[in-house]
Amino acid sequence: MTRPTPLDRPVFIGSEIYRGSSYGTKHPLSIPRVSTAIDLSRAMGWLEEAVYLDTPMATPRELARFHAPDYVEALRRAEAAQHVDAATGERYNLGRLENPVFPEMYRRPATGAGSALLAARLLLRGQADTVYSPAGGTHHGRPARASGFCYVNAPVLGILELLDHGVERVLYVDLDAHHGDGVQDAFAEDERVLTVSVHEDGRWPFTGKAEDRAGGMARNLPVPPGFNDSELAFLVEAAILPLGRAFRPQVLVLQTGADALADDPLSRLELSNRALWDAVAALLPLAPQAMVLGGGGYNPWSVGRCWAGIWAVLAGLDPAVAPTAEAERVLRGLTWARAAGRNPPEHWFTTMADDPRPGPLRDPVKRVADLVLA
Incomplete structure (x- = not known):
């Protein structure tokens, strides 16, 4: 780190490795995500x-x-050879449909992990109070096994860096559509880390029931299909903020997967990007320092607009504005092989903010809020 950053300004950590890197043409991560968020943030000024x-x-x-x-070395060998043998694939869950062999299969996740480590070090050194790493939200990775598109677990590594250097209370909040199982299990019995996950009930990895406290330091908020903006705002106010205030974290680690948005193909949740932006703004005051990470998100337009907007929120700007001409060029330059991408709606090009998606506050959502506070 050669350049100190003023404490009143957030830091954005990115990399060019994501531009053109793909898990394969038929994989959900065939799309540009981090590079789109960077390009849109720059294009918006x-x-x-x-x-x-x-x-x-x-x-x-x-x-x-x-x-x-041995797992790290297996990843390195697989990238170099662009192949895994049957035994290696079985042992480490590599070369499978979800975790394929691809050209940057070691360097890309190692870079995502590096972003979480750098974020932690900036916070520890007092060189920033808020750090944003949209590549750092790979929350499913296991100690010796790839899982759910995640070859390494960047949030765990970032949190461990904080703990190793004296931080005593970290609040991890996961807003991804999929349960943050890898982070929960890594810190299940560590009283220094409270993990809170909001995720779709009954969706892979089929963990994170409301009654599951995983050794004591986990709170889970599984939500039903159709989860709407009103319901997320309710859970933030009625459950997550009270949990966070009681825990009194020194650092907030916030995972902002964009796959809970209505336009995403890998969940049945119905949030607008405004709902995630509002949640980020509401949660930031819980701790004096924050590490904000990306996560899932499999529609290039919805994830790019969402993550650029999160950066705007962190920077104290209003993301709900019309795109600049340059930002619209970025959006019109995206492609997506799925059917929705072959005939995208015009508002994916001409807006940054989704229309709000309010709805009824349903009993299953009220129930999980009560359970986590009990």
Whole structure:
């Protein structure tokens, strides 16, 4: 780190490795995500170069703080050979449909982990109070196994870096449509980390029931299909904020997967991007420092607009404005192989903010709020 950053300005951590890197043409992560968020943030005039940092790639030794060294080495060998044998694939869940062999299958996740480590170090050194890493939300990775498109667990590595250097209370809030199982299980019995996950009930990985406290330091808020803006606002106010205030975290780690949005193909949730932006704004005051991460999101227009808007929120700007001409060019330049991408609606090009998606506050949502506070 060569350039100190003013404490009153958030830092955006990114990398060019994501531009053109793909898990394969038929994989949900065939789309550009981090690069789109960066391009849109710049095109909107929201991202100054003075607060943008390139991500260092985590070293094998750094990855081994959580991941088994033999697993890290298997990832490196698989990238070099562009192949895994049957035994390696079975042992580490590599070369499968969800976790395929692709050209950057070691360097890309190691870079995402590096972004979470850099974020933690900036906070620890007092060089920033808020750090944004849209690539750092890979929350399913296991110590010796890839899981759910996640080869390494960047949030766990970032949190461990904080704990290793004296932070005593970290609140991890996961807003992804999929349960943050890898982070929950890593800290299930560590009283220094409270994990809170809002996710679609009955969806892969089929964990995170409301009654599951995973050793004591987890709170889960599984929500029904059709989860709407009003219901997320309710859970933030009625459950997550009270949990956070009682825990009194020194650092908030916030995972902002965009796959709970209505336009995403991998969930049945119905949020607008405004709902996630509002949740981020409401949760930030819970701690004096924050590490804000990305996560899921499989529609290039919805995830790019959402994550750029999150950066605007962190920077104290209003994301609910019309795109600039340059931002519209970025949006019109995206492609998506799915049917929806072959004939996208015009508002994916001409708006940054979705229309609000309010709705009724249903009994299952009220019930999970009561359960986590009991």
